[in-house]
Amino acid sequence: MTQTVYTFGGGVKTDDPRAKDKTITGGKGANLTEMSEIGLPVPPGFTITTEECVRYLNEGADFSDDLRAQVREALGHIEATVGKTLGDASDPLLVSVRSGARVSMPGMMDTVLNLGLNDATVAGLAATSGDERFAWDSYRRFIQMYSDVVLGIDHGLFEEALEIAKEDKGLYADTEMEADDWKELVAEYKSIAEEELGRPFPQDVTEQLWGAIKAVFDSWDSDRAKVYRRLNDIPGDWGTAVNVQAMVFGNMGDSSATGVAFTRDPATGEKAYYGEWLVNAQGEDVVAGIRTPQYLTKAAREAANAKPLSMEEAMPEAYAQLADVFELLEKHYCDMQDIEFTVQQGKLWMLQTRSGKRTAKAALKMAVDMAGEGLIDEKTAILRVDPMALDQLLHPTLDPEAKRDVLTSGLPASPGAASGKIVLDADTAENWVARGEKVILVRVETSPEDIHGMHAAQGILTARGGMTSHAAVVARGMGRCCVSGASAVSIDMKARTLKIGSRDLKEGDTLTLDGGNGQVMAGEVATIEPELAGDFGVLMEWADRHRRMKVRTNAETPADCQMARQFGAEGIGLCRTEHMFFDAARISAVRQMILAEDEKGRREALAKLLPEQRADFKSIFEVMAGLPCTIRLLDPPLHEFLPHGDAEFEELANVTGYGVDHLKRRAGELHEFNPMLGHRGCRLGITFPEIYEMQARAIFEAACEVAKESGEPVVPEVMIPLVATGRELELLKALVDRVAQEVFADTACEVEYLVGTMIELPRAALMAGEIAEHAMFFSFGTNDLTQTTLGVSRDDSARFLAPYVDKGIFARDPFVSLDIEGVGQLVQMAAERGRATRGDIKLGICGEHGGDPASIQFCEETGLDYVSASPYRVPIARLAAAQAALR
Ligand code: ADP
C-alpha cells in the first residue's frame, strides 16, 4: 500500500522525502509541510498526492476504500490538533479544500473555503466565536463557493442576489452587512441552489468534503487549465494534489485580516516588502478584485498617496511577525517568496509560500542582487533567470521624449509598453489578432476565462483589481504589459464603447499602455530600441563566462546585423541571400533571370544582379568586422519570385521586352505540385550553375574589397542548401573554389573561406560521413529537417498541431522546440558521422530552434560549436547556452 495522504502542522515532522517533494504533494502541499517544520504557524492539514489525482482521472473518477481510510485518519490529525470535529454542531471544525499542482497555475484550478458549515454547525460557530455576523458571513461564502466550484451553479446568481440585498438595505460595502442581513441572504442562497440543483444544498459534511476533493481533481482537466498548460508547456499528466486544511479566519472583525505579500517587488525586483491586504476579509476577496486592497507597508502607501492605513501602521504587531517570516523564508528558500497569510484576531497564520513569479526585469535584478548579498552564487544567479522571459526586455519601449496624450493612470501591474486597438472581450481579442491586428484587451476585471484573450493581446487594461489581481499575476507570468485598477475606465458592453475619464472611446480605437508607470494614453506613442544595460548586462557577462558554445545570428540586412552585434552575436550563422532578391529595385532583374529562355538570357540578368549582391555582402562584412559569416546560396523554389497579377506581368514585359503571354507561359511551366520538395536548394545550383557562380563571385569580390579597405580579415563561409548526396556538394564546392580562385587572381587579394552545407534532409544526416569529405562545416537546418523527417509541412501544420500537443502526441510544437527524440537522433548521427570523417568539422544550428532554450540544451549535449538565432533572441541564446553548460 503506497501512502497517498500526508499530514502537516501540529508539530509533526516527517522523514518521508515524498511529503516535501513537489512532484508528489504539489508546490503548495510541499511548502506548507516545510513551513510548519521550520516552526512557522501553519494551520494543520493533509495533502492527497498528485499520483492519486492521476489515478483518479485515469481510472474513471472513483475513490478507493484505501484513500477513504487514509483521508479519515488524516482528518483525525486535524481534529485532534485543533480540538474541533468536522460536523460537530456545538463546536465545528471548518476546513479549506485547495488545489496545488507541481507548479503554480494562478486561478486555473479550484479551492473551497469554510467547508463543514450547514444549518446546524453555523449556530455552533456563532456560539463558540461569540460572533454571529462572522458565522453567517462564512456560511454565505461557503454556499456560493461550493455551488460554483463543486455544483457548477453560475456564481453570478449569488452575486446578483447580494447586490440586490445591499441595495434594498441601502448598504454599500459587504462589511456593512449585519448578522441578520447575512442570515436572510443565506436563506436566499439556499433556495437559489435548490432551484438550480433540483435538490437541497448538501448538509452532510462528509458529502461536502468528498464533493470538494472531486471538484479539485476534476479541475485539472478544465478547459481553462488545459489552455494554461498549453501556453506554459506544462504536461497534462502531472495532476494536482489536494490540500485539506483547518480554516483560520480573516473575517473575524477588525483585528483580523488577509493578504498576499512578496519578499521583494515582483515587478521591479527592488528589495522592499511588497503586498496587499484587507481588514476583515477572506483570501479570495484580495485576489478577486471585489474590494480594493490596502498597501502592506507605510512607504508604499505614502508613495501611492493612499489614505487607508497600511498593515504596518494598522497592525504593527502582526506586521512585525510577518516581516520576520519574510526574512526567514528568503533565507530558507534562497529566493524571493510569494506568500499568502491570514491574521485571525491578531495572530498571524501562514497559508502558502512559493518562489514568486516575477517580470524579467525583476528576475535579473534579484539574481544580481542576491548574488551580491551572498544569498546565492554566480552560477545559481545564471540558472535563476528564465531565458525566454528576457524576450520581455528585448522589445522596444516607449520613447521618453515622445508626446503622450494621457487619459488616466492605473497601477503599473506588469511592465513593458503596448499599443493596439481596444477590444472588450477575450474572443474578440483572439479574432482580431488572428486577422493581423494588434489589440489591447480592456476589461472591468479579468477572470481565468479570459486567458486566451490576454495571451493574444499586446497589453491588458482593467478598471478594477490590485497588483495581485488575476490580471496582474497572469500578465506578469505571460510577459504582457498590464495596467490594472484604472478606475476612470467605464465600459458599456452593449454599445461596445468606453469612457476613460472624460474621453469617449469605442472598440477599435487605438490605445497605448505604459506598464512601467501605469499610464493609459490615446493613440500610438513612439518607441525606442532596447539595450543590454545594468543588471541585464551584468548577467550576460556572467553567462558568457560560463558558456562553451558560440552564439551567432540569422540576419541578412546590415541593420539586423548591427542589432545582433549589440546583443552579443559572435557571427552570422545564416544569411539568406534570397531575401535580398525580393527588394523592389531588383525583383525585375530576378524575374528576368528566372523567366529567361536559356543560359545566355539568365547570364544577362545575373550580370545586373552581381553588383547589387556584392554591395549587400560588402555592407554585411563591414558590420561584422572579422566575425565569421555563413552565407547560404539561393534556396527557395524559383516560382516564389514570380509576378503576381496582370499589372506585375505588364511591368515585367516592359522591362524585359518579352510579351505578357510569353511570360505567363514561362511562369506556368515553372509550376510545381510540391515546391518544398521540388526544384530548389542546391538543385538550382546543379541545373543553373551560373546562379551560384554569380553569388559566389559577389561574396568573394565583396570579401576582398572589404579586406583590402579595412586591413582586417574577412571570413566568409559559403553554405550550400538542401544537399542529399556527397556528389552534389562535390560539384558545387568545386564551382565555389573555382570562382574564389578567379576572384583572388583578378583582385590580387586572398581571403580564407570555408565551404560547407546545411544538413536538412534525413538522407544528408544518414550520409553525413560521405558529405563531410567535401564539407568543412555542417549547419543543421532544423526547420526543414523537422519538416522532412516528420513529413509535416510547417506552413500547414497550424490546424492540427495544437490538438496534437493537447493529446500529448507531441510534448511541444516541434517547429518551436526541437523534437529531440526523433529529429534529434538524426542531428546526433550526422554530428558523429561528420566528425568521424573530418575531425575538425565545424558544427552549428541555424533553424528557429537555435533560439529555443530546450533545443539549445540539446545542442550543448551534442557538442555543437555554435547556435544561431534571430537578432532579438541572441541574448536568450547566450543565457540558455550558459545554463546548458552549467547543468
Ligand atoms: P490559489 O491556488 O488560487 O491561490 P488557495 O488554495 O491558495 O488558492 O486559496 C486561496 C486563498 O484562500 C488563500 O490565499 C487564502 O487566503 C484562503 N485560504 C485557503 N485556505 C485557507 C485556510 N485554511 N484558512 C483561511 N484561508 C484560507
Ligand code: MG
Ligand atoms: Mg494561493
Ligand code: MG
Ligand atoms: Mg531549408
